[in-house]
Amino acid sequence: MQKKLLILGAVLGLLGVILGAFASHGLEKLLTSEQLETFQVGVRYQFYHAFLALILGSTTFISNKAKNILFVLLLSGVTLFSGSIYGLATNSLTGFDFTKIALLTPTGGLLLISAWVLILFQVLKMKTK
Template sequence: MNKKLLVTGSIFGILGIILGAFAAHGLQKLVGVDAIQTFETGVRYQLYHAFFLLIIGSTSMVSLKMKKIIFYFILFGVICFSGSIYGLATNVLSAFNFKTIALITPLGGLFLIIGWVLLLVGIITNKVN
């Protein structure tokens, strides 16, 4: 499980840097300033959670069972939150109207919050000091 957390965190980090560079250099020719700022919000939260997964994968303060649960909440949270933000920010470039699935964004945010709460619970309930 630790390796899965570290690999996923690394992939989120790599993609976050690539998408951030795209927003800074390529996207500005295609969409407005507000859309770029929205896109960068998705990048920022993806990168926060890349570090989150790297930290979780490197600690022994949370049980493996709890790490697995946290992993899935963060994975789906980033996909739903950041992914939907990327779609909404670039909506004018796509034939698909991402506004029809805009409710996925707060659901993804809720998954991310639950992941953090589970981390807190996992640390508090851990018997090892």
């Protein structure tokens, strides 16, 4: 599970750099400044959780069962949260109306919040030496 979390963190980080650069250099003339800022919010949260996955993959105080759950929460949460933000921000460029699936954003956010809550519980369960 360590490796899966580390790979997830690396892939999310890699895609974050690519998407952030794409927004700054490829979308700057196609989107309004408000749409670009919205897109960058998705990138920012993707990076936060890329770093979290890298940290989790490097820790030993969280059980493998919890790490499996965290992997799913982070992957699905970032996909739904940041992915839907990317879609909403670029809605004017596509033929698909992303506002019809706007509920994916808060659903993804709840999954990410759940990951942080699970981490908190794992830390509270730790035995102090």
